Amino acid sequence: MSQPVHLHTVLKTTALTTPLKDGALKSEQVVLDFTEINPIHKAFAPMVREAKFDISELAIVTALQAIAFKRDIVLLPVVVASRFQRGCLVSYRPHGEVKPEELRGKRIGVRSYTQTTGMWVRAHLVEDYGLATPDIHWITHDPAHVEQYQDPPFVEHPAHDMGLLDMLHNGDIDAAIFGNDLPEGDNYVPVIANAKAKDLAWAQQHGFVPINHVVAASAEICKREPSAVRAAYGLLAQAESHQVAAASGPRKTLSGFDALRGPLEWIIDACLEQALLPRKLSFDEVLGPAHVLLEGETV
Template identity: 55%
Template sequence: MAEPVHLKSVLGTYPHTAALKSGALRSDEVVLDFVAVEPVHKAFAPMVRRAEYELSELAIATALQAKAYGKPIVVLPAVVASRLQRGCLIYHRGHGPVAPRDLAGARVGVRAYTQTTGLWLRAHLAEDYGLAAEDIRWVTSDPAHVEEYADPAFVAHFEGDASLPDRLRSGEIRAAILGNDLPEGDEFAPVIADHAAVDRAWYATHGFMPINHMVVVSAEAARRKPQAIRAAYALLKQAAAAAPVPADGMSRAAFGCSRLWDAVELTLATCADQKLLPRRLSVDEVFAGAEEILGDLGA
């Protein structure tokens, strides 16, 4: 029997990837050689700028920008991180209450304008309150992972290295968007007070969660190791199927289904509205190259 093919890989640790990362789930065809990157978003720039890894988790906004700017990656129809987003927009109680419409003309912090949680929060503010991206003064710490992309003119950059919670405490910004690093305790509160109910209604209407991260492979790996990538994709699906069902019953992973296509289509439209792409992409362009590896796009 032939030796399994190795793929240099980066994935976050989630219930639906834990079996892969622990080695409990294996394949005779492929070995995922995991590189530890914490937080996982620090792997995104190396992936799109110099194809540092053969298989990697990647923020969907970064993946779409990479495709638009001709970076050598192939996006697989595999979502490994998604969430309901409205609770990620917070303010500091010490400076008085903040409602969504109070953000018009206000300074709002986010790690990067291209951060996917920010993408979805801006979409929700437009959908629910009529606030366009340019109606708010966005302030960021980090540039885009894709070097060719420049933030729109209505986005500024912080001076210094203070954290977003500290900038909220000082009153430098009115609100901030955080993701997995949301602070705990009563010091901060969500700007959208009924975020959980509104998010659940959004999910019921759309039938999917807003995508945060997908899985991509380098074009070189796609060319040289297609069978190993097929095996890796099968492992990802198997691990997700075996993972415990989330308490809310809403899956954070998705693979090769019509709802995934709907989710990507909505993300593309949202990116266009927020000036995140140099041109509009089609869903076929996003997944170009994946069908040759996976057949019927892994359905």
């Protein structure tokens, strides 16, 4: 029997990925050699710029931009992180209440304009309140992971190195979008009232929870070791099946070609409104290479 292929892999440790990291789920064809990178978004630029890893978690916006700009990745039809987003837009109570209807012409800070949480918050503002993305001044520091992408003119880059919290406290911005670093405390007030109820209603209407992170393989490893990449995808799919089975209450998987078609088309349209993509991507352009690979052919 031939030895399994080792793939250099970066995935955040979660309930989904823990069985892959602790060896509970294994394959005779592939071994996932994990590198831990925290925060996980620091893996995204090396993956899309250098194909530094064989398999890596990617933010969905970064993945779509990488495909649009012909970077050497193959997006796999598996979701590793999804969550509700409306509560991620907060104001600072000492400066007074901020309502969504009053955001036109205001300044909102976000770590990077291309951050996926920011994309979702802007999409909800468009959908819920009719606020076109250029109607708001977006203040950010970090550039896109895909270096070919340039922020649109309505995005500002302050010369100072002040972080989002300091800008919020100083009144330099009217509100800010946070991801996993969402600050705690009564002074940080969600701009969108009843965010959780609205998120649940949105998911009921659209049939999915907003997608944050997916998984990509380098195009080179897909050509050189296609069977190993297929085996890795099989492990990810198996891990998700176990997680869904263990979840309390009804839950629907988001991975797989059929399940992802509607969500991806929705996200692509939102990205176009926000000038996050240079052109409209088709579903086949986004997941066609993975479909060829997983059907047993070489990409």
